[in-house]
Amino acid sequence: MATHSVEVVYRGIFQKTLAKNITRGIVLAAVKQGKIGIAFGRYGDSPERNGIPAKNFAIVADNEEELQASMAQYEPKSVDLTVALDDTLCKGVESWAWYGLQPINRLTRPGGYLLVTTMLDFADLLQMAHAREQPYHLALVRGLPSFSGLWVYKDDHTDVRVLGAVSRLLPDLVSLEAVEAAIRQEWKSEQKVASARKAYERVEVMAVAPGVGDRRRPYEFELPRWWELREGVTIPAIVPGEAFPDPTTGAVGGWRPARNPYFKKFSTRTMRPVIDFEACIKCTLCWLQCPDSCFDVTPDGYYDANMEACCGCGVCEAVCPVDNCITMVNEAAFTNNDSQWAAWKRDREAYRAWVREKIQHRPERSHGFQQRGQYERQIREMAAAAVGGPAVRERTGG
Amino acid sequence: MAEAIATTPLPTLEPFKGVKKVPLGEYFTSGHRTCQGCESALVMRLMVKAAGPRTIVLGSTGCMYVANTTYYSTSWVVPWMHTQLGSSGSAGLGTAAALRALMRKGKLPTEPINVIAFCGDGGGADMGLSAISAALTHTEYNFLILLYDNESYANTDIQLSGLTPYGAHTTFSPPGTAKRILHQRWKKNVAGMLAAGHPSCRYVATVCASYAVEMMNRVRKALSIGGPTFIHSLDPCPKGWDYDPMLSHELGELAVECGIWPLYEVEDHKLKLYGRTKGIAQGRSKRRPVRDYLVRQGRFAHFTDDDIDYFQAKVDEMWERWIIPGVIPFASEITNGRSPD
Ligand SMILES: Cc1ncc(C[n+]2csc(CCOP(=O)(O)OP(=O)(O)O)c2C)c(N)n1
Ligand code: SF4
Ligand code: SF4
Ligand code: SF4
Numbered sequence: 155m156a157t158h159s160v161e162v163v164y165r166g167i168f169q170k171t172l173a174k175n176i177t178r179g180i181v182l183a184a185v186k187q188g189k190i191g192i193a194f195g196r197y198g199d200s201p202e203r204n205g206i207p208a209k210n211f212a213i214v215a216d217n218e219e220e221l222q223a224s225m226a227q228y229e230p231k232s233v234d235l236t237v238a239l240d241d242t243l244c245k246g247v248e249s250w251a252w253y254g255l256q257p258i259n260r261l262t263r264p265g266g267y268l269l270v271t272t273m274l275d276f277a278d279l280l281q282m283a284h285a286r287e288q289p290y291h292l293a294l295v296r297g298l299p300s301f302s303g304l305w306v307y308k309d310d311h312t313d314v315r316v317l318g319a320v321s322r323l324l325p326d327l328v329s330l331e332a333v334e335a336a337i338r339q340e341w342k343s344e345q346k347v348a349s350a351r352k353a354y355e356r357v358e359v360m361a362v363a364p365g366v367g368d369r370r371r372p373y374e375f376e377l378p379r380w381w382e383l384r385e386g387v388t389i390p391a392i393v394p395g396e397a398f399p400d401p402t403t404g405a406v407g408g409w410r411p412a413r414n415p416y417f418k419k420f421s422t423r424t425m426r427p428v429i430d431f432e433a434c435i436k437c438t439l440c441w442l443q444c445p446d447s448c449f450d451v452t453p454d455g456y457y458d459a460n461m462e463a464c465c466g467c468g469v470c471e472a473v474c475p476v477d478n479c480i481t482m483v484n485e486a487a488f489t490n491n492d493s494q495w496a497a498w499k500r501d502r503e504a505y506r507a508w509v510r511e512k513i514q515h516r517p518e519r520s521h522g523f524q525q526r527g528q529y530e531r532q533i534r535e536m537a538a539a540a541v542g543g544p545a546v547r548e549r550t551g552g
Numbered sequence: 553m554a555e556a557i558a559t560t561p562l563p564t565l566e567p568f569k570g571v572k573k574v575p576l577g578e579y580f581t582s583g584h585r586t587c588q589g590c591e592s593a594l595v596m597r598l599m600v601k602a603a604g605p606r607t608i609v610l611g612s613t614g615c616m617y618v619a620n621t622t623y624y625s626t627s628w629v630v631p632w633m634h635t636q637l638g639s640s641g642s643a644g645l646g647t648a649a650a651l652r653a654l655m656r657k658g659k660l661p662t663e664p665i666n667v668i669a670f671c672g673d674g675g676g677a678d679m680g681l682s683a684i685s686a687a688l689t690h691t692e693y694n695f696l697i698l699l700y701d702n703e704s705y706a707n708t709d710i711q712l713s714g715l716t717p718y719g720a721h722t723t724f725s726p727p728g729t730a731k732r733i734l735h736q737r738w739k740k741n742v743a744g745m746l747a748a749g750h751p752s753c754r755y756v757a758t759v760c761a762s763y764a765v766e767m768m769n770r771v772r773k774a775l776s777i778g779g780p781t782f783i784h785s786l787d788p789c790p791k792g793w794d795y796d797p798m799l800s801h802e803l804g805e806l807a808v809e810c811g812i813w814p815l816y817e818v819e820d821h822k823l824k825l826y827g828r829t830k831g832i833a834q835g836r837s838k839r840r841p842v843r844d845y846l847v848r849q850g851r852f853a854h855f856t857d858d859d860i861d862y863f864q865a866k867v868d869e870m871w872e873r874w875i876i877p878g879v880i881p882f883a884s885e886i887t888n889g890r891s892p893d
Contacts (some may be wrong), residue, residue: 167587167791200709201618201707201708201709202709202791203585203586203587203588203590203619203791204587204588204589204590204790204791204797205587205588205797206585206587250585250622251622251623252622252623303790303791303794303795303850304710304791304792304794304850305721305794305850305851305853306794306850306853377623377624377625378624383624389621389624389625389626391626391628391629391630391631391632392581392583392626392627392628392629393629394577394578394579394605394629395577395578395581408576409576409577409578411577411578411581411582412581412629413581413582413583414581414582414583414584414625414626414627415583416583416623416624416625417583417584417585417622417625418583419582422588437571438571438572438574439571442571442574442764442765443594443761443762443764443801444594445586445589445590445591445593445594445597445800446582446584446593447578447580447581447582447597447627448582451576460582462582463581463582463583465588466588467588467589467790467797467798467800468588468589468796468797468798469589469797469798469800469801471798472798472799472800472801472802473801482798520796521588521796521797521798522794522795522796523794523795523796523848523849523850523853524795524796524799524848525847525848526847526853
């Protein structure tokens with residue numbers, strides 16, 4: 155008698171179909187073994203927004219009674235496996251709707267698994283994921299996190315590779331044979347079966363002891379209770395903001411908009427802008443075109459992307475007229491949200507070295523669809539790199 | 553007794569002469585839960601930056617309501633109120649009327665307060681159109697209605713609206729094998745229709761936030777000219793249009809450069825093209841092929857070359873035969889070959 159639950163944490167819209175394929179695939183495979191299950195998305199995560207974390211769940215039970223019992227919960231309070239479809243989600247998850255910041259492994263049961271699709275190493279991921287009081291396992295499926303959009307699906311086999319890894323980590327939930335049978339039924343592709351099997355063989359696992367990981371307390375804040383709201387359920391507006399002092403010269407000027415205390419953009423980013431202030435010609439375009447009002451205009455007239463507000467869209471890099479002045483860098487390369495401008499003011503030499511190091515950072519990220527035909531090309535490139543990637547043959551090769 | 557006022561006082565909002573003159577203060581700030589690269593969020597920010605702090609904003613249901621004011625959290629610095637999906641016209645008119653009454657009764661000092669009601673394309677071009685049309689006939693009230701057009705009912709996960717372009721993939725028009733192009737209607741011309749149909753409305757314009765200063769100056773003109781006014785903004789939407797969010801700015805520019813989104817204003821019934829559109833109309837720059845715009849968006853990924861050619865032909869027709877697309881015949885027919893100014 156057993157019930158298993160899996161949560162799949164993903165980047166809203168970009169990985170919507172991927173997450174659905176995985177939770178559906180788990181249930182279909184379980185059904186092949188005579189079990190019963192259900193796959194569903196977290197209600198509060200709809201409507202999804204690009205890049206903002208969201209969750210799908212798969213619950214599998216030995217019989218209907220057990221399944222019903224677990225479905226009586228709004229959503230699982232603890233899961234056997236957490237799947238993070240983008241490694242930067244390891245920094246924490248705050249969904250579209252209100253849930254506050256959650257460590258990625260918050261629901262992972264003691265001894266359970268956190269499975270991440272990533273090119274990073276265990277050590278890098280543990281620097282991001284919050285430390286726990288209970289032991290758990292960290293597992294890796296090698297590959298670039300797969301991003302696509304709402305209509306065009308990038309079928310790079312990430313779905314079946316995760317399914318193969320799930321059968322390795324939780325053999326009591328589904329066997330590899332059941333996963334293969336489900337893939338044959340659902341996708342009718344022997345290549346996808348081969349990808350699942352390869353992931354089954356190659357998944358890497360590490361036991362994580364209590365206290366290992368990012369030991370900082372996850373940031374937290376409280377919403378007003380309904381009875382604390384003012385008459386007419388009014389919500390206080392944000393205050394406008396103000397000029398602020400330069401840490402080195404003490405000169406006061408510029409403008410720093412006040413920011414919403416209840417929703418920070420830390421967890422929505424997969425990339426962030428790195429700014430070379432020495433290359434900046436103060437053209438204002440990044441500030442003008444940023445949809446998230448991120449840029450603090452500094453007392454000396456520079457534009458400092460404030461990491462409380464930045465969702466990592468990349469518009470600032472796209473509009474900046476100077477080469478390499480703004481570079482979007484994988485969010486995994488950062489351990490804090492401090493002001494880049496303040497760091498530059500403090501020590502220009504050190505900042506220069508920091509920028510050089512950051513903009514070299516790999517793996518590079520992309521946010522999905524840019525041009526027709528792009529995914530077909532990328533999938534071939536990924537296959538060529540062959541780190542557990544899809545076994546896609548060149549079309550011309552038959 | 554306070555003296556009766558005919559209408560509320562108008563603000564003086566001179567155009568910003570260049571980007572360095574744009575004020576630093578933000579009245580729509582961070583904390584919204586819009587998508588990465590949401591151009592509509594940028595429109596909100598620029599719209600209220602142009603209007604300044606003495607502004608009331610009324611928001612019709614849609615992404616810009618839901619994602620901007622979720623779970624007790626707001627990104628507005630100025631007063632903001634939610635209004636029903638089809639009611640931006642009534643809300644703008646009612647708020648302007650209320651302000652006038654309060655000023656007449658001496659309960660508020662008589663001073664300029666901007667009223668802006670915004671709506672999405674679903675709320676503005678479909679169900680809210682009649683209320684907007686009615687509002688534009690009430691010349692004694694000062695307010696602006698801004699339609700932010702992401703070309704779908706985006707908040708409820710991308711359903712087709714009257715402003716969805718030909719052939720686009722939406723949840724209501726998925727391309728299939730039997731029928732590749734499910735959505736065959738051409739986009740309505742809301743700004744042209746409202747300009748032509750409301751002779752007492754003094755200002756109607758189209759804008760695009762990729763041209764931020766020009767856009768803000770249209771908002772400033774609309775708010776200071778008096779009476780009810782209307783602005784239609786084309787907003788690239790990374791979720792519904794399915795593209796990498798970093799392309800938002802570029803897609804806005806492409807929509808204008810390809811001639812799909814002509815920039816114009818109708819001020820006191822005089823039509824003026826402006827910005828890139830004016831340059832194209834006067835032959836100073838060339839229209840780019842619509843292909844450049846279409847291939848960057850997943851919602852057109854199913855288009856064949858024939859579909860792209862058809863789209864191009866329709867846009868060409870618009871340029872060759874119409875000034876205000878679908879409303880006023882092309883310049884050569886009424887100005888003897890002079891291109892419009
Ligand atoms: C009368 C009414 N019908 C339906 C809805 C559900 N609804 C909420 S947002 C929305 C979409 C609005 O689309 P649009 O006006 O284009 O704005 P967008 O979401 O694209 O920003 C709908 C249909 C509603 N709130 N009210
Ligand atoms: S990536 Fe740039 S444009 Fe986008 S939210 Fe961050 S600072 Fe603003
Ligand atoms: S866009 Fe680039 S050059 Fe212009 S102000 Fe911003 S950082 Fe400086
Ligand atoms: S769906 Fe479109 S309009 Fe709505 S928040 Fe996302 S990008 Fe903005």
